[in-house]
Amino acid sequence: MYEFSYVKPASLDEAAQLLANHDDAKPLSGGMTLIPTLKQRLAQPSHLIDIAALTELRGIEVTAGQLIIGAATRHIEVATSMTVRTALPALAALASTIGDPQVRNRGTLGGSVANNDPNADYPAAVLALGATVHTQRRAIAADDFFQGVFTTAIEEGELITRIAFPLPTRAAYAKFPHPASGFAMTGVFVAETGGRVRVAVTGAGPGVFRWREAEAALADRFAAESIEALVVDPSGLNADIHAPAEYRANLMKVLASRALRAILNSSEGAVA
Amino acid sequence: MSKVALTVNGKPVEVEVEHRTLLSTVLREALGLTGTHIGCDTSQCGACTVHLDGRVVKSCTVLAVQVQGQSVKTIEGLAPSFDASGARLHPVQQAFSECHALQCGFCTPGMIMAVTGLLQDHPQPDDQQIIHGLEGNLCRCTGYVNIIKAVKQAAQMMQA
Ligand SMILES: Cc1cc2nc3c(=O)[nH]c(=O)nc-3n(C[C@H](O)[C@H](O)[C@H](O)COP(=O)(O)OP(=O)(O)OC[C@H]3O[C@@H](n4cnc5c(N)ncnc54)[C@H](O)[C@@H]3O)c2cc1C
Numbered sequence: 001m002y003e004f005s006y007v008k009p010a011s012l013d014e015a016a017q018l019l020a021n022h023d024d025a026k027p028l029s030g031g032m033t034l035i036p037t038l039k040q041r042l043a044q045p046s047h048l049i050d051i052a053a054l055t056e057l058r059g060i061e062v063t064a065g066q067l068i069i070g071a072a073t074r075h076i077e078v079a080t081s082m083t084v085r086t087a088l089p090a091l092a093a094l095a096s097t098i099g100d101p102q103v104r105n106r107g108t109l110g111g112s113v114a115n116n117d118p119n120a121d122y123p124a125a126v127l128a129l130g131a132t133v134h135t136q137r138r139a140i141a142a143d144d145f146f147q148g149v150f151t152t153a154i155e156e157g158e159l160i161t162r163i164a165f166p167l168p169t170r171a172a173y174a175k176f177p178h179p180a181s182g183f184a185m186t187g188v189f190v191a192e193t194g195g196r197v198r199v200a201v202t203g204a205g206p207g208v209f210r211w212r213e214a215e216a217a218l219a220d221r222f223a224a225e226s227i228e229a230l231v232v233d234p235s236g237l238n239a240d241i242h243a244p245a246e247y248r249a250n251l252m253k254v255l256a257s258r259a260l261r262a263i264l265n266s267s268e269g270a271v272a
Numbered sequence: 273m274s275k276v277a278l279t280v281n282g283k284p285v286e287v288e289v290e291h292r293t294l295l296s297t298v299l300r301e302a303l304g305l306t307g308t309h310i311g312c313d314t315s316q317c318g319a320c321t322v323h324l325d326g327r328v329v330k331s332c333t334v335l336a337v338q339v340q341g342q343s344v345k346t347i348e349g350l351a352p353s354f355d356a357s358g359a360r361l362h363p364v365q366q367a368f369s370e371c372h373a374l375q376c377g378f379c380t381p382g383m384i385m386a387v388t389g390l391l392q393d394h395p396q397p398d399d400q401q402i403i404h405g406l407e408g409n410l411c412r413c414t415g416y417v418n419i420i421k422a423v424k425q426a427a428q429m430m431q432a
Pocket residue numbers: 026027028029030031032033034035036051071072097098099100103106107108109110111112114115117119120121122154158159160161181182183184315316
């Protein structure tokens with residue numbers, strides 16, 4: 001690791017001020033992506049601003065039909081929170097599949113969404129549920145937030161403070177985890193919210209994306225058969241040592257069907 | 273450099289560290305607690321697993337400055353936490369020994385810390401819970417079969 005100065009601000013204002021004062025400062029949340037990146041000398045921040053304990057970034061609550069989760073909420077907290085498990089069980093189930101226990105005990109919602117790894121799980125939930133990403137400056141709709149591999153609408157010095165998830169009538173996430181890391185080789189989140197179906201795919205393409213053909217097919221008929229009838233064009237999908245693009249194209253259908261079967265076979269209509 | 277005060281295996285300690293110093297480096301080099309192993313240094317293998325305020329973490333992926341005021345337990349503190357004199361092994365250590373849940377032993381300290389964490393959340397885990405709970409720990413020798421056996425035996429010993 002290159003040298004840096006670690007600072008632990010006492011408030012969100014102070015954190016924002018520190019980021020504004022130091023061009024090369026970076027927020028540090030759970031550190032589960034940032035610390036490995038620093039160890040490989042792939043980044044050289046002047047300062048790390050530790051935001052993990054800021055009270056403004058913590059907490060889980062349901063208000064006005066939305067589940068609101070602070071950016072510094074750890075994966076384990078989302079996975080085990082009774083509030084999340086009751087209001088949005090598919091999100092709790094998703095969080096319980098991230099990485100491993102050690103990673104879930106440190107990693108945070110805001111860190112994962114800000115990082116926007118093309119194989120990360122949370123971005124699929126944020127996009128499929130049509131969530132709103134709040135920062136200290138503004139509110140950003142999920143459709144505008146994710147902008148491709150490791151790229152988001154977040155600007156220099158901007159901090160995700162919380163994410164507001166509208167509560168779906170039914171939702172489920174299914175993923176094919178990479179056997180070593182747990183990251184999604186492909187993951188599909190299906191959600192019906194306010195009568196509208198949205199389907200988001202992570203891991204398969206260059207960044208999370210909405211699968212419009214699946215959304216249209218499910219709006220016609222909300223059943224696994226609607227997905228199975230679709231043809232997925234593999235061009236533009238990811239190909240790497242783990243799987244060719246055709247394999248991921250097939251996984252999209254398999255996982256969307258699994259998510260639908262989970263929804264339609266469960267009494268609560270919301271498991272992963 | 274900064275001073276960091278923390279509790280390690282029940283004892284308060286204060287160390288002077290560079291901000292980029294990892295918790296694993298403090299444990300091994302400043303405090304001589306070399307039971308915490310470094311297997312990969314890329315956050316994958318879990319050999320460096322310790323408990324931070326009672327929860328499992330990979331100590332190679334935590335900065336020492338992040339744990340100011342917190343409490344760390346390493347493999348060296350496990351038996352004494354169970355038996356004040358430290359004369360007896362912790363049941364998880366005992367079960368690993370009896371079930372032959374190790375060969376070279378390199379992964380073992382991290383594996384045992386992960387298992388004690390798993391048993392806090394699931395005192396009587398089934399196979400799936402054990403496999404899911406140990407996903408962050410790699411073993412290159414045993415094939416895991418005897419590790420799973422040891423977890424079940426330890427769970428029984430701890431219930432008795
Ligand atoms: C072994 C391993 C396995 C993993 N498996 C999975 C998996 O299966 N699925 C998955 O989705 N992820 C996985 N991850 C990644 C993990 O979920 C990380 O926790 C997550 O990507 C980053 O969150 P963090 O809180 O640790 O962020 P950090 O590492 O602290 O930060 C990540 C980036 O986001 C920025 N940032 C952090 N918080 C904010 C904020 N509030 N506002 C603006 N910017 C911010 C930081 O500056 C940094 O650039 C894995 C990681 C490891 C090490």
